[in-house]
Every structure is written in structure tokens, then in C-alpha cells.
Amino acid sequence: MATSQTGAPARPMRADARRNYGRLLAEARTAFAEHGTDASLEDIARRAEVGIGTLYRHFPTRHALMSAVFQEAVTSLITRSRELAGSDQPCTALVEWLGAIVTHAGEYRGLAQALMSTCRDESSALARCNTPLREAGSTLLSRAQSSGTVRPDVSIDDLMQLTNAIALAAEQSPDDPELANRLLTLTLRGLGPSAGPSSPSGD
Known part of the structure; x- marks a missing residue:
């Protein structure tokens, strides 16, 4: 209904x-x-x-219109998260899904900024996009953390903000089409347990 x-x-x-x-x-x-x-x-x-x-x-509101426009893409991203939930490489699956979000956000200039600004605002109409994506991402993150391939102090809210920031950086650097992939690769390296705050510099 x-x-x-x-x-x-x-x-x-x-x-x-x-x-x-x-x-x-x-x-x-x-x-x-x-x-x-x-x-x-x-x-x-x-x-x-x-x-x-x-x-x-x-x-x-404008956000209500944006939310309605992007519902189809959100549904697609949620479906993809369920497919990736069965991967035997949960950290790679998580980063692949985050990459799909970057691709989606890059289709519309300004979307990444809007999602960043309303990430924790449940009163915004864009929560209809943010909330289900955050829930889908939490499942992938939990699997990666349970496998020991992602640090336990990583939160889905921080990951979503980071992903939107990557999308925004890519949007503002149209002459560097590989920027998003490079930043996502750095994200993958930074998620690992050896990248924890107590690890020695250079590990």
C-alpha cells in the first residue's frame, strides 16, 4: 500500500x-x-x-521530489546488497556496494551533497533514501566485521558519509574519471584491522 x-x-x-x-x-x-x-x-x-x-x-519540498525520483535506484541498491550478502569475501562485497552508491549518486549533480547534509536527519524526506540504504549497508558491514576483515570501530553512518564524500569529490573532478575508484581503493585499505588507530604508522 x-x-x-x-x-x-x-x-x-x-x-x-x-x-x-x-x-x-x-x-x-x-x-x-x-x-x-x-x-x-x-x-x-x-x-x-x-x-x-x-x-x-x-x-x-524539493527533497520530497528528489526522494520519489531516486526510489527506483534505492530499490536497485538494496537488491544488490542482498545479492552481495552471500559473498565469501565480505569486505570486498561491502566496498563493491559502496561503489554502486557512488555510481548512483554521480548520475545527478548535487545528490551526494544533499545525501550528506541529511544523512542523520530523519525529518528530511530524503530519509526515505538514506534509512533503507543505511540498513542494507549495516548488514554488509556486520558480515565484514564478523569475518575480521573490517575494523570493529567502523560505523555505517561514517561509511555512508565517506561514500557520499567520494561521490562529491568525483562530481567536482569531472576530468579525473578514475578518482572515485582510487578513493574507494584507499577506503578498502583503511577498513582493515591493521589500519586501526593504535597501529604503528606505516603498517
Whole structure:
């Protein structure tokens, strides 16, 4: 059953409302891909052939619209996390999944920054993206820590922030397409037990 922005069951939309909702999502997806997540909401409404009031009735905030646009990608990332949960190399699986998040965030300029700024803000509409991703990542992280390949003091919140920071760095360095991979490789090295804070420098 669909839910409202507050989490309560949502009443079924009329046919015209469903049509407007679909148009707005399609145009927002295109606009975000072309112009970034700060694309004009007025322009999105115009391209969807509805008034700005109609947009705000469906999506009270920009973050609410962003969350709806990115739900398909979030579902895909969660599915991938479940596939990787059976890997016999849990640390590699974790980093591969974090790389998938970087790829996803890189599809829309400004998304990484938005996710970073709302990572711990459960009141934001983007929590609909952050929360399930954090839960999926926690499972992969726990497996890696149980295997002894990831330090026990690593938290999923820190990893998500680090991943979004990598995506943001890659976004701001378009002339260096390998930057994200290099940073993820450094992340993999830093997750290991020998990289703990008590380890001697250079180990």
C-alpha cells in the first residue's frame, strides 16, 4: 500500500492526479539529470504541463521530489546488497556496494551533497533514501566485521558519509574519471584491522 509523506497510508489518487504525478516524476528525472538536483521546480512543473501548486501538492519540498525520483535506484541498491550478502569475501562485497552508491549518486549533480547534509536527519524526506540504504549497508558491514576483515570501530553512518564524500569529490573532478575508484581503493585499505588507530604508522 502506498504511504504519505508522513508514513500514514495514502488514499488512492484519482486518474488525473496519477497522470500528473507520473509526468512530474518523469520531468524531474530528466531535469535533475540535465541540470542537477537544484533544477528549477517551476520549469519541471511547466514541462509536466501542470501548475507549480500541483507540484507542491504531490511533493511539498524539493527533497520530497528528489526522494520519489531516486526510489527506483534505492530499490536497485538494496537488491544488490542482498545479492552481495552471500559473498565469501565480505569486505570486498561491502566496498563493491559502496561503489554502486557512488555510481548512483554521480548520475545527478548535487545528490551526494544533499545525501550528506541529511544523512542523520530523519525529518528530511530524503530519509526515505538514506534509512533503507543505511540498513542494507549495516548488514554488509556486520558480515565484514564478523569475518575480521573490517575494523570493529567502523560505523555505517561514517561509511555512508565517506561514500557520499567520494561521490562529491568525483562530481567536482569531472576530468579525473578514475578518482572515485582510487578513493574507494584507499577506503578498502583503511577498513582493515591493521589500519586501526593504535597501529604503528606505516603498517
